[in-house]
Amino acid sequence: MATNAFRRLDTGRLSTLAVVGAFALLVAFFALAAPSFLTAGNLYNLLVNNVVLLAVVALGMTLVIASGGIDLSVGVSVDMASMVFIMLLAAGYAAPLAVLAGLGAALLVGSLNAALITRLRISPFLATLGVLFIGQSVQRLSTGGGQPIYLVRAEFAPTFDAIARSSLLGVPTPVIVLVLCLAAVYLVLHRTVFGRQVAAIGAKPGVAWYSGIRVPFQLAKVYVGAAFLCGIAGILLSSTVKSYVPMSGNAFLLDAIGATFIGTTISRERRPGVLGTLLGVALLAVVKNGLLLVGWNFYWQQVGIGVLVFLVLAVSFGLHRRD
Amino acid sequence: MTALAIDMTGISKAFGPVKALEGADLKVAYGTIHGLVGANGAGKSTIIKVLAGILTPDAGTILIDGRRVAKPTPASVEALGVHFIHQERLLVPTATVAEAVFLNHEIRFGPFLDGRAMARRAEALIERYFDLRLPAGTLVRDLTTAQQKIVQITRALARKAGVLVLDEPTAALVRREVDSLFRVLRRLRDDGIAVVFISHYMQEILDLCDEVTVMRNGTDVGRVDPKEAGIDAIVGMMIDSGVGEMYPRRHHAVGAPVLEVQGLTLKGAFCDVSLTVHAGEVVGLTGLLGSGVKELIECLFGLDRADGGSIRIDGVEVRLDAPNRAVGAGVGMVPEDRRAHGVAIGLSVRENASLASLARYSRNGFVARGRENAAVDGLIRDLSIKTPHRDALVRNLSGGNQQKVALAKWLGCQSRVYVLDEPTVAVDVGAKVEIYALLNRLAAEGAAILFLSSDLLELTGFCDRVLVVYRGGLNGAFDAAAVDGDTLLAAASGTRSETRGIPE
Numbered sequence: 001m002a003t004n005a006f007r008r009l010d011t012g013r014l015s016t017l018a019v020v021g022a023f024a025l026l027v028a029f030f031a032l033a034a035p036s037f038l039t040a041g042n043l044y045n046l047l048v049n050n051v052v053l054l055a056v057v058a059l060g061m062t063l064v065i066a067s068g069g070i071d072l073s074v075g076v077s078v079d080m081a082s083m084v085f086i087m088l089l090a091a092g093y094a095a096p097l098a099v100l101a102g103l104g105a106a107l108l109v110g111s112l113n114a115a116l117i118t119r120l121r122i123s124p125f126l127a128t129l130g131v132l133f134i135g136q137s138v139q140r141l142s143t144g145g146g147q148p149i150y151l152v153r154a155e156f157a158p159t160f161d162a163i164a165r166s167s168l169l170g171v172p173t174p175v176i177v178l179v180l181c182l183a184a185v186y187l188v189l190h191r192t193v194f195g196r197q198v199a200a201i202g203a204k205p206g207v208a209w210y211s212g213i214r215v216p217f218q219l220a221k222v223y224v225g226a227a228f229l230c231g232i233a234g235i236l237l238s239s240t241v242k243s244y245v246p247m248s249g250n251a252f253l254l255d256a257i258g259a260t261f262i263g264t265t266i267s268r269e270r271r272p273g274v275l276g277t278l279l280g281v282a283l284l285a286v287v288k289n290g291l292l293l294v295g296w297n298f299y300w301q302q303v304g305i306g307v308l309v310f311l312v313l314a315v316s317f318g319l320h321r322r323d
Numbered sequence: 324m325t326a327l328a329i330d331m332t333g334i335s336k337a338f339g340p341v342k343a344l345e346g347a348d349l350k351v352a353y354g355t356i357h358g359l360v361g362a363n364g365a366g367k368s369t370i371i372k373v374l375a376g377i378l379t380p381d382a383g384t385i386l387i388d389g390r391r392v393a394k395p396t397p398a399s400v401e402a403l404g405v406h407f408i409h410q411e412r413l414l415v416p417t418a419t420v421a422e423a424v425f426l427n428h429e430i431r432f433g434p435f436l437d438g439r440a441m442a443r444r445a446e447a448l449i450e451r452y453f454d455l456r457l458p459a460g461t462l463v464r465d466l467t468t469a470q471q472k473i474v475q476i477t478r479a480l481a482r483k484a485g486v487l488v489l490d491e492p493t494a495a496l497v498r499r500e501v502d503s504l505f506r507v508l509r510r511l512r513d514d515g516i517a518v519v520f521i522s523h524y525m526q527e528i529l530d531l532c533d534e535v536t537v538m539r540n541g542t543d544v545g546r547v548d549p550k551e552a553g554i555d556a557i558v559g560m561m562i563d564s565g566v567g568e569m570y571p572r573r574h575h576a577v578g579a580p581v582l583e584v585q586g587l588t589l590k591g592a593f594c595d596v597s598l599t600v601h602a603g604e605v606v607g608l609t610g611l612l613g614s615g616v617k618e619l620i621e622c623l624f625g626l627d628r629a630d631g632g633s634i635r636i637d638g639v640e641v642r643l644d645a646p647n648r649a650v651g652a653g654v655g656m657v658p659e660d661r662r663a664h665g666v667a668i669g670l671s672v673r674e675n676a677s678l679a680s681l682a683r684y685s686r687n688g689f690v691a692r693g694r695e696n697a698a699v700d701g702l703i704r705d706l707s708i709k710t711p712h713r714d715a716l717v718r719n720l721s722g723g724n725q726q727k728v729a730l731a732k733w734l735g736c737q738s739r740v741y742v743l744d745e746p747t748v749a750v751d752v753g754a755k756v757e758i759y760a761l762l763n764r765l766a767a768e769g770a771a772i773l774f775l776s777s778d779l780l781e782l783t784g785f786c787d788r789v790l791v792v793y794r795g796g797l798n799g800a801f802d803a804a805a806v807d808g809d810t811l812l813a814a815a816s817g818t819r820s821e822t823r824g825i826p827e
Contacts, residue, residue: 114546141689187689191689191690192688192690193681193685193690194687196674196677196681196690197678197681199670199674200667200674200678201410203669203720204663204665204667204668204669204672205669206660206663206673207663207664207665207666208678209664210624210626210646210656210658210664211650211679211732212646212647212650212679213646213678214645214647232799269669276535298489
């Protein structure tokens with residue numbers, strides 16, 4: 001009986017169960033091993049500091065990977081938004097203007113990616129790698145070799161708090177921002193004609209082109225959209241830490257790729273998707289936070305995450321091979 | 324009495340509830356060329372996969388060279404001298420000819436590879452069987468498709484093959500190459516090798532094979548001499564109950580011009596081409612490799628931008644400088660390379676079928692799933708696409724059904740002009756007849772169909788008119804009913820030039 005029921009589940013649902021099960025096990029484990037894990041304070045910290053920023057960046061990465069590409073320059077988009085935002089605030093410009101300029105800087109990075117990929121036809125990997133190098137140099141040149149800019153004076157506190165520490169009906173603003181981004185990307189990727197065309201481009205660009213889809217135009221939108229999401233993350237990041245630390249955005253790159261690919265395992269066709277990515281982000285965030293609480297060394301956390309990614313992918317591959 | 328090269332008896336294989344093979348026999352004698360034919364899903368590829376050791380049968384016995392093989396594995400089958408030339412070119416592109424021929428069974432001198440001996444032996448084998456001097460140092464990626472096929476066959480010969488199984492070996496070859504491949508296969512047969520030949524081209528089966536096993540619904544329904552039985556009898560055995568004629572007739576009248584091409588020119592490909600396709604008309608188009616016929620139809624779908632000339636659709640001049648423009652103007656295309664351009668096999672039937680017509684099922688940019696589902700279900704029914712459900716991946720469909728999905732994409736758009744590039748290549752006979760019938764229905768509804776093919780029977784049997792392209796220009800327009808294959812071939816190769824019986 002049990003094996004029959006097991007067989008009747010298709011592998012997509014089985015993979016989903018495996019990933020959700022792993023997530024539940026991890027939560028249970030950390031709840032037992034670290035009494036402070038399930039406290040309200042820690043969960044708030046987990047959500048606002050670990051989940052929101054990574055999730056917003058990973059949503060951008062999900063769009064890009066769904067289109068069959070990769071964006072190695074997400075960190076640059078995060079950093080450029082953060083840098084322009086902080087520099088304009090420091091120079092005395094109004095906060096709304098600084099936010100818009102920061103988002104504009106991220107859009108520029110995205111447009112550069114889009115131009116390299118669709119006009120010069122450079123592969124996404126190499127194009128965004130080039131932009132990563134350029135972006136890092138720009139940051140060093142603009143900050144005297146990589147000096148952080150701290151805005152600790154009291155006059156800036158209201159701006160930062162309004163973005164990072166405010167709340168609406170008890171929900172922290174960053175969480176609201178995340179929910180809005182999630183809803184937007186979900187609708188765009190899974191419900192619109194554009195999203196369907198992006199999936200087709202990701203599956204087989206030749207078929208998309210031969211079906212009358214304007215492949216370069218749609219790809220350009222993907223890279224600009226991803227950079228915009230990274231820009232939002234950059235503004236949130238700067239407001240949380242009240243500073244701009246050059247090249248700090250790169251910390252999101254590998255986690256965002258990891259989360260997106262963990263997310264693909266819950267789909268029957270192994271496609272990137274918003275819900276899967278969210279689950280991947282939550283998994284990574286719980287492991288990081290939990291290992292910290294049980295007192296693991298920071299460097300061992302990376303090992304923990306590596307093992308986690310391997311396990312999820314191995315289980316998923318094992319399940320898919322049954323077909 | 325010598326043993327049979329291959330003696331498979333009562334082979335059964337089920338995938339879940341689907342019985343792919345039910346008590347099928349395949350018996351091939353040494354020194355014969357044995358054809359294996361059947362509609363898709365008849366069990367041809369399953370029985371070959373069982374023989375190759377890729378699938379384990381549920382029942383039945385397999386004897387190779389008279390020896391019982393209890394559990395065939397790819398290695399054990401190859402050790403018994405059975406070699407497979409698969410449709411895909413499974414060669415390392417950066418290897419040399421000698422390396423490709425001797426991959427995995429290199430000639431050694433002590434512990435070292437003996438490169439010179441391998442090169443000598445590879446060149447000798449190729450020269451002996453193919454009358455071809457192919458330097459053994461040439462890289463595989465620099466070879467033509469036909470030469471790569473030669474390397475694959477040589478690879479089998481170098482290992483003293485007793486049985487050679489070729490799966491659709493002529494699919495990517497031009498006529499001259501097919502002829503020389505056939506010469507080689509006959510020579511191998513005369514050397515006592517058993518050749519199993521799988522093809523959808525009945526003419527090839529008739530020309531080449533000494534004996535044919537016909538499969539239908541998972542079992543063998545006949546073993547005949549093709550020359551005695553004839554094509555019609557074999558096709559009749561393949562399809563369930565006499566579907567009737569291979570090329571169904573059209574009974575509607577031809578209407579007003581739909582596609583009008585005037586003086587179209589693409590530098591380096593074709594020059595000053597004018598043609599007209601009327602509503603309800605199927606116009607065949609053919610030409611040899613490099614004649615410019617390929618580029619011509621690519622221009623008509625906006626894949627290439629013409630340097631001069633004009634294109635009108637329903638009397639309105641259109642500029643087709645990108646596929647999206649062509650689709651917008653009412654042109655649909657079924658490309659030759661189905662897997663690269665026709666259907667995305669990793670997407671579902673639904674996603675493929677609605678890909679070009681999403682705008683019709685959407686509101687404010689959002690896909691209306693209800694309307695999309697209804698439309699796709701309609702297409703699946705209309706085209707009798709054999710799929711478990713609309714969300715099944717196209718990967719899991721047979722070649723013929725994949726091609727129907729590639730066509731379905733344009734039906735949803737209600738295209739006016741269909742540009743078809745070899746739409747029936749690697750499609751089994753049953754599905755072919757279905758595709759012809761479907762095109763007839765589209766034509767009856769007033770579509771204009773331009774049908775590029777190199778299958779002469781198809782051109783003369785199915786089309787209304789046939790246009791032949793030679794060296795970048797039209798070299799003849801023929802009434803399909805009044806022309807034979809040889810005339811078309813002569814026009815395509817430039818030895819004859821005329822226009823006959825065409826009311827323009």
